[in-house]
Structures are given as structure tokens and as C-alpha cells.
Amino acid sequence: MKAFITVIGHDTVGVVAKVAGLCTELNINIEDVTQSILQGMFAMIMLVDLSNCNVDHDQLHKRTDALAAEMGMQINVTRQEVFDAMHTI
């Protein structure tokens, strides 16, 4: 149950800490993190394991949506299989 959490928007203090804090609370293990600038926008990508996540997908999306609204950024949670399908043959 690997997924990527992507956070895109204007860079602010504590982005990694806030998202990592939510992951800790929901028992989501962070396996890898990278940051880059995409067309002037800050982008953080986290590879996570959702196997032991303690809420269902709807709840998870509600929590990430709420955090996104609080930080004024866009957060998406997308399963790894989607990227594998699109970008590997």
C-alpha cells in the first residue's frame, strides 16, 4: 500500500513538519522525501506506506484536505500503482 503524498504551493515554514506530524498521528510510515521547485512553485513529494494507516481513505482525504486548506497549499495522496502504470512500460 505505497502512495505518494504531494504538497504543492508557495513555500512556507514548517511544511515538512506539518505533513510529517499528520503522518505520525495517522500511523503512516514515511519512506522517502524530496523537494523541488516546479514552475516557480514549491513541491514536496513523500513516499509513504499506508498499510498501517489508522483511518480509512475518506478520513485520510478529509485530513489532508483540511491541512491543505490550513497551509494554503494543494495536497494529493495517490497510490504508487498509478504512477507505475503511467510512467513505466
Next chain:
Amino acid sequence: MSMFNTGDILETIEMFTQDNLDVRTVTMGISLLDCIDPDPKKACENIYNKITTKAANLVSTVEHISAEYGIPIINKRISVTPIAMLLGACPEADPVDFAKTLDAAGKKVGVNFVGGYSALVHKGFSAGDRRLIESIPRALAETDIVCSSVNIGATKAGLNMDAIKLMGEAVKKASELTADRQCIGAAKLVVFCNAPEDNPFMAGAFHGPGEPDCEIHVGVSGPGAVRAALARLPKDAPIDEVAELVKRTAFKITRVGQLVANLASKALGVPAGIIDLSLAPTPAIGDSVANILEEMGLETCGCCGTTACLALLNDAVKKGGVMASNHVGGLSGAFIPVSEDAGMIHAAEIGCLTIEKLEAMTAVCSVGIDMVIIPGDTTPAVISALIADEAAIGMVNSKTTAVRVIPAIGRKAGEVLDFGGLLGYGPIMPVNSHDPSVFINRGGRLPAPMQSLKN
């Protein structure tokens, strides 16, 4: 950071969030052949029970996949065996009762459309076909989510001119009976030549008699993603590079559709049918096939060069998509519905896009004169002749063509109809009103072309 490619991940997220990439529809095809009964009440009961059983978990399963994987999936739909096939067994039945049954069953399971109030009459009428066709306007006026289609021609059969005459009348009447609701009846009715039996897109979806008992089809979309990719290509890049970029983007889009098809098929315990490799626009800004053609270098869709650009687009979408999917089917190509595409609407409003140009475009892309709003005083004979022209293009070129026009009752060219939602809105486009009625009144069967003799 060798575990993943940042660029790939951000490209995918951008396609979903900025470019309106989505899986347009997951459509469950359900055979109703085992619901046939000479007692229409019993037949309707059988239909209701079969649909509500087979599709009981369709909507919740697809929504779960969408949430779990982070893939937007817009529509959940059902296609069924052409109802005329069931109607043949009950000569006394009111066909509209069958439409109401489909409406009730579809609403019960929560899908947004049920397709299959249909008849296949490309070579002639069998029991039930005429009664179904004559009931279509009333069925569409008295139901909400039922869609209707009639196949009036085929490359191998020629064109059934008697059916074409009836369908011109049915289209007009469907609009008249729903004149108080933006003439929505005609927007739910498609007239086909070479209709595919596994099409997941509405309003033309039905479950052909050669299909299995139950299966899952997926229709992908993503004009916005193709347009965004092309926007990043330099304007002096040769056209070969345009084709290559469309192919690559179509591959990625289609792989998402195949993933959803595999997941839905497994979760529902129903075999995967086909992936429909279509570019289906929505009225959302940027999610437009017309805008793709403009991105290739046309000032406005409809100008000279439009047919050539559309031919490239249609071909590249198929070439990219075919390797990304296990079984390709349905309509598979670029759609050019006017009222569902912001770029087409604009082009029609400023007079750059005409019905004659749309007709030429249909020779090189999927489907045909689609979601075109025409003046309310257009005669049934003119509508029939428009259908005959489109069907001739499909018949001779061994491809699907269709007509879905909406006569705007009580309104004239330049005014607007607004259906809301995915069906969109659009200006009333002028139609050549010179009279073809002697041709249409002849009836009979227009012979199949030489292309039909392939054995």
C-alpha cells in the same frame, strides 16, 4: 533519490489537478436476454431485478477505487441489451414501461445514465423495432436517466432509409415533448451507423447481443492533458513532434483507464470488457478538443486546417492508447460534441465552426454531428437527410458515425440552449433548410458499398 522520478510524479498530479484528467466513465454492460418474457410486467420485473442485483455495488466500488488510488472517476453508468429485442416478445406492451423500469433500476443503484433503449435496424425492422422507435420521444420525456440509440446503417448492410425517415421524426418529436426542459429529450438520443456493441459512452451505449452476460468497460478522457502537453511544445516544432507528444500523452491517459478497469473488474467479480480510447471533452475551460486543434496552430477550430489537425489527433490518440490497454473497443477516437466543449461553443458562436465543417471533421474522427443545437423549425425531412449524410460517411469509410442534434423548439439561429452539467450549452447553429423530402420519402434500403465485400 533513485526510488522515484520527481518529474513523472509532478506531471501526473498536474494532469489530475490542473488539466482535468479523469476516467470519464466506468460502464457496466448487462445482458437482458434472460429477462425476456411474453408478459411485459414479468419482463420489467426481471429487468429491474437483474440490474439492481448485478450493479448493486457498482457505484460504491468505483467511488472506493477513486478515493483509494487518487484517480478522479466521473461517471458510473449501465448499458443494457437493446430493449427492442425484449419488446419483440410482448406485442401488447407499452414500450415506455420498459424505459420507466430502466429509469427506476438506474436510480436505485445510483448511476447517472442507463443506455440501451435501443433498436438495431440497419438492415430492416424485426418485431418490436418499430414500436420502440415510435415510443422513443415519449420514453425520453417520461424518464430522467434513460438514453436511447438506434443503428440505422452499416457498411455491410447499407442504410435503412425507412428507419432514417422515422428517426428524423423521432428526433424532432423528442425535442417537442421536452420543449419546457431545454429540449433535453433529443440530447439523450443518438442515431448511429456502424454502432459499436461495447460503447461505454452516452447517449449511445448499449450492450450488444454478442457481449457476455455482464462486463465492465472504461472510457478514458483527458483533452485538457493533451492540450497542456502541446502548449509546452515550441510553436515551430514540426508536426511529427506534435503527433509523437499526443501519442505519449494518450498512452499515459489510457494506462490510468486500464488500471481502473483491472481494479473494478476484480472488485466487482465481473470480466473487464474494453477500454474506449476516446478524448471526451467537458464544458470546463481547457478540457476541450477544439483547444487541442488550436494549440496545434489554428486560430479557431473550424478554420481551414481543422480536418487535417483532427485526423492527426484521432490517429495519434489510438496509436498511443492501443499499447496501453488489453482490449480496445467502443468508439475510440476524438469526440467533437459542440455543446460539451468550450472551444467548440466559442467557435460556433463566432461563426467559424459550421455544421458543414463538422460533417467533414466526422470523416476523420470518432462519431459525428454530436450535441449540435439546430433551429426549432428544422423539418424532420432535413434532420433525416442530415442523418443520411452522416451515415453515408460512416458506411463508406467503415467507421462509426452518429447524429445527435437538438432542435430548439420555438427558437432560431443565434439563440442558446443550456442543458447544464456535462451536456453543456450551446448556440443554435444554422442548418441548410432546402428540402430533401422527396429523397427521404422514397424509403427502401440504400445499397451497401463495395467496401462491404471483404471475404
